[in-house]
Amino acid sequence: QARKRHKGEGDGLLPEEDMEVEMGLFGRSGPEKPKTDPANPKEKASTSRxxxxxxxxxxxxxxxxxxxxxxxxxxxxxxxxxxxxxxxxxxxxxxxxxxxxxxxxxxxxxxxxxxxxxxxxxxxxxxxxxxxxxxxxxxxxxxxxxxxxxxFRYSTTLEKHKLFISGLPFSCTKEELEDLCKAHGNVKDIRLVTNRAGKPKGLAYVEYENEAQASQAVLKMDGLTVKEHVIKVAISNPPLRRAPERPE
Incomplete structure (x- = not known):
């Protein structure tokens, strides 16, 4: 008790108040410094940025x-x-x-x-x-x-007899696209790209009988307006590629 009274008389604080100040100092200084987990050194970098x-x-x-x-x-x-x-x-x-x-x-x-x-x-x-x-x-x-x-499952082989068409109106049917394409050659296959719900994405792959017909179709159809939509037509010739990595 003598020690407590002496401490209180020396600094003008009662013992309880002195403890509150000490606890307060530790309480304020602790959270202000970012805690770093030794097992996860990257945590410090993330909190400092x-x-x-x-x-x-x-x-x-x-x-x-x-x-x-x-x-x-x-x-x-x-x-x-x-x-x-x-x-x-x-x-x-x-x-x-x-x-x-x-x-x-x-x-x-x-x-x-x-x-x-x-x-x-x-x-x-x-x-x-x-x-x-x-x-x-x-x-x-x-x-x-x-x-x-x-x-999209892009082919990794040369496909110079196939076209990739984008910008198509969603209302465009396979039959309508075939009518448009067959004016430039013998169309072997048409595939409209859809999402999982089956809704069109305005994209299509068109396969011709040979490369010459496909090249002719690109010249005639690229930039063509279909139902007020300007379409883009290009030879389907994708390079080798890996599936793109997604961010965490």
């Missing part, structure tokens, strides 16, 4: 969004670069690059458009060379809701 927001994607906007991957990590300004590439497809609402905890670009982006038809046209830019490497453009699908969804 408050200026790097986590990329959140609203799955309700999948129909107006494409997922872009295989971009160069060294790309200086992903937003500006991709805006230049995709604005030809329609008005871009937002571009969300994915960064690591250290602030480096991971080579992924979400590109959100104002309209669904713009997102569908953007799929035609798949495999476009960007800074010396092919850019992969894929439909944006919530894997939790569609765990079995597979991105």
């Amino acid at each position: 408050k200026d790097i927001p986590k990329v959140f994607h609203d799955s309700s906007k999948d129909h107006v969004t494409v997922f872009v991957s295989n971009l160069a990590y060294s790309m200086a300004d992903p937003q500006e670069k991709l805006k230049e590439l995709f604005q030809s497809c329609g008005e871009v609402a937002e571009i969300r690059p994915v960064f690591s905890n250290k602030g480096t670009f991971r080579g992924y982006c979400y590109v959100e458009f104002k309209e669904e038809k713009s997102a569908l046209q953007a799929l035609a830019l798949d495999r476009t060379a960007v800074e010396g490497r092919p850019m992969f453009v894929s439909p944006c699908v919530d894997k939790n809701k569609n765990p079995d969804f597979k991105v």
Whole structure:
């Protein structure tokens, strides 16, 4: 008691108040310093990089969004670069690059458009060379809701007798497209691309009897207006590629 009274008289505080100050100091200083788990040294880096927001994607906007991957990590300004590439497809609402905890670009982006038809046209830019490497453009699908969804099964062999058509109106039927294509050669097969619900995506693959007919069809049909939609027609000639890696 003498020691407590002496301490209280010396600093002007009662023993209880003195303890509160000591406890308060420890309580305030503790949480202010980020705790680092020795087993997880990356935790410190993530808490210290408050200026790097986590990329959140609203799955309700999948129909107006494409997922872009295989971009160069060294790309200086992903937003500006991709805006230049995709604005030809329609008005871009937002571009969300994915960064690591250290602030480096991971080579992924979400590109959100104002309209669904713009997102569908953007799929035609798949495999476009960007800074010396092919850019992969894929439909944006919530894997939790569609765990079995597979991105287009592109062939990895030369298909110069086949065409890839994009920008088609959703109302375009297989018969209507066949009537349009058979004017340029013998059409062997037509496949309209649909989503899991069976709804058209405005994309199609057309197989001709030979390469010459397919080449003629490209010359005559690329840029053609079909029901107020300007279509894009190209030879289906995809390079070897791996399935694009998804961000965590």
